[in-house]
Amino acid sequence: MNPAPRGRILVLDDDLEIRNMLQRFLSAQGFEVRAARDSNQLDTFLERHPFDLLILDIMMPGEDGLSICRRLRSQGQMIPILMLTARGDPIDRVVGLEMGADDYLGKPFLPSELVARVRAMLRRQQLFARQHGAMASAMGDDDALALRIGDYLLKPHAQELTLEGEPIEVGAAEMRLLCALAETPNRPVSRENLIERAHGRLYEANARSIDVQVLRLRKIIEADASSPRHIRTVWGVGYMLVAKLEG
Structure with missing residues (x-):
């Protein structure tokens, strides 16, 4: 079995308890994790460090997750985004995808499911990069x-x-x-x-x-x-x- 991919993950959630829980759990799984409390801190992290994945809560005061996702995509930010939503209406998930999210996970969720989603997203990114890198090398x-x-x-x-x-x-x-x-x-x-x-x-x-x-x-x-x-x-x-x- 191939080893699970590791990567740098940025978490944005206005709830301190959830931020700390996600940071502790994902760090224990071998990921390098930073946590932001609002969009201003998120922007600072993105300016200073490269990240492989953003976990973004949809329900936040001020600039919410949907608005942040739309803004990042309009700015050309390509980081894969996993949207966390407590809303039960499937249309909210569709809106998240339309704003530029790559995947979503409804609250409450099992920590193991979150890790599985994160690993799958990172694997897809790595596989895509390898496939097209190999294609470029083959073409010369x-x-x-x-x-x-x-x-x-x-x-x-x-x-x-x-x-x-x-x-x-x-x-x-x-x-x-x-x-x-x-x-x-x-x-x-x-x-x-x-x-x-x-x-x-x-x-x-x-x-x-x-x-x-x-x-x-x-x-x-x-x-x-x-x-x-x-x-x-x-x-x-x-x-x-x-x-x-x-x-």
């Missing part, structure tokens, strides 16, 4: 494998999307999904296949979460997200990326 040229998506250029091995040479900000989950679609351009891919390609077989997701990520991608690369030309819905199957090999 960063420009060797690129796809033209309308006016955009995607380099899956570099996890890079550009428009007229300028990099475009894309969230980590959306980039994984875009690269998953790019594995078989101009061919429809089922939602289940996309989940496996982008996140791995053990990832627990439903069709709605993929739909949310596709919508976020469309808002980035489509002139009109309601009438997409590049990421098309194939009814009864899933989605298809319309693109051509560059070079």
Whole structure:
């Protein structure tokens, strides 16, 4: 069995008892953990240190978790985000995904489930980086494998999307999904296949979460997200990326 991945985790929760509990428990599991009490302290930590994962509480006074998530993504912050929510309505979870969260966990939760989610997210990040790093090495040229998506250029091995040479900000989950679609351009891919390609077989997701990520991608690369030309819905199957090999 491969050793569980370790990483630097940042926790944001306004409740001191929960912050301390999460920090103690995750530290005992071998992770390096810092805890922030509000968005100001969070921003300070993110400016000073690199982190592999953010655990973000949704219900906080002042700037709440949804607003923080949306702001970080708008600033180009790519850190994977695990949202903690005490709300029971599934729509709140969907909103979290729409704001840019990569996964969510409802309160109350078992500590072992939290650790399992954290490890799975870190594994996906590491696997994605290894796969595309190996692809880049095999190609030997960063420009060797690129796809033209309308006016955009995607380099899956570099996890890079550009428009007229300028990099475009894309969230980590959306980039994984875009690269998953790019594995078989101009061919429809089922939602289940996309989940496996982008996140791995053990990832627990439903069709709605993929739909949310596709919508976020469309808002980035489509002139009109309601009438997409590049990421098309194939009814009864899933989605298809319309693109051509560059070079």
